[in-house]
Structures are given as C-alpha cells and as structure tokens.
Amino acid sequence: HGKCRGFITHGGLMSFQHSIFHAVPVIVIPFFGDQPMNARLANYNGIGIHLEPSELTEISLRDAIQELVYTDKYSSKVKDLSRDFKDRPMSPVDKAVWWTEYALRHNNTSRFLGYLLRSRKNKNKLEVNKKKNN
Structure with missing residues (x-):
C-alpha cells in the first residue's frame, strides 16, 4: 500500500525483500532461521529496528513504532x-525463466550444482540430497 509507513515482521527473506522492494522501513522481531541475520542487516543498513522477542514489551514496541x-x-x-535493489539487468522472474530454459537446452546441468551451492552459501544454509546417476 502506498501509504504504509512501516512494516512489523519476523524478518523472513520474502517479507524482508518485499519491504525493501516497496521502500517500507521495518521493525524486525526475529525467531529462527535467517530472521536474526535479516534483523541485524535491517539495523546495520539503517532501514529498520531490531527487537529481540525476549525483550519485547508493549513500551518497547510502541517506542519502536514511533x-x-x-x-x-x-x-x-x-x-x-x-x-539500488531494483536497478538490475533483468528482473528475478526473467532470470528464473532464463535459467530454466538454459537447463532445458542442456542435458548435463549437474556441473552447475557447485556454482549454485557456492552462490547460496553466504545467504543461507542449503541442504542438497544428490541421487547417484544410474
């Protein structure tokens, strides 16, 4: 919504990206996974306020909102x-379509698994179960 002045979130990747894309500052109350890291990033980059669930009170939330x-x-x-986030050579959807079509054009895409793992390693832990080729 164009009049949204702030967003209270757990800080999951999708809500975090959504708030950045729409230029809405955040109050992040993280619980697990990537949420604590995203809360620290919001605070570090000056786009939001990080509140720990264990320290959350009516007063601390009110103060953060104000x-x-x-x-x-x-x-x-x-x-x-x-x-900056929107300034990219192709949209995420176009990029996903391109890589899907690329995989369909080439039979042996397993050689790219290492690249995919390295590119995701710094963002989140990624578990991959590989099946052996028969």
Whole structure:
C-alpha cells in the first residue's frame, strides 16, 4: 500500500525483500532461521529496528513504532536501498525463466550444482540430497 509507513515482521527473506522492494522501513522481531541475520542487516543498513522477542514489551514496541514512523532516517535509507535493489539487468522472474530454459537446452546441468551451492552459501544454509546417476 502506498501509504504504509512501516512494516512489523519476523524478518523472513520474502517479507524482508518485499519491504525493501516497496521502500517500507521495518521493525524486525526475529525467531529462527535467517530472521536474526535479516534483523541485524535491517539495523546495520539503517532501514529498520531490531527487537529481540525476549525483550519485547508493549513500551518497547510502541517506542519502536514511533521512532520508525516519525524519524525520516529509516524511510530515506530504505528508499535508497530500494532504488539500488531494483536497478538490475533483468528482473528475478526473467532470470528464473532464463535459467530454466538454459537447463532445458542442456542435458548435463549437474556441473552447475557447485556454482549454485557456492552462490547460496553466504545467504543461507542449503541442504542438497544428490541421487547417484544410474
């Protein structure tokens, strides 16, 4: 929504990317997985406020909402990051289509598994079960 001034989220990758894409600052209350890392990134990049669930109170949430909504620094930073995020040679959908078509054009795509693992390694842990070729 165009009038959204802030987003309270657990900080999962999809909600985190969605808020950056739409230039909406965040309050992140992480629980597990990639959420704590994304909360730290929001804080580090100045696009949001990180609240630990164990320290969450009515007052801390109210203060975070007021700071997010009434301080321009968060919206300014997330607008800059959103602009940078959108500035790419092809959209994520176009990229997914291209790689899908590439895999269909080539029979032996297993050689790219190492590349895929390396490219994802720094973002999240990825578990892959490989079946042996018969």
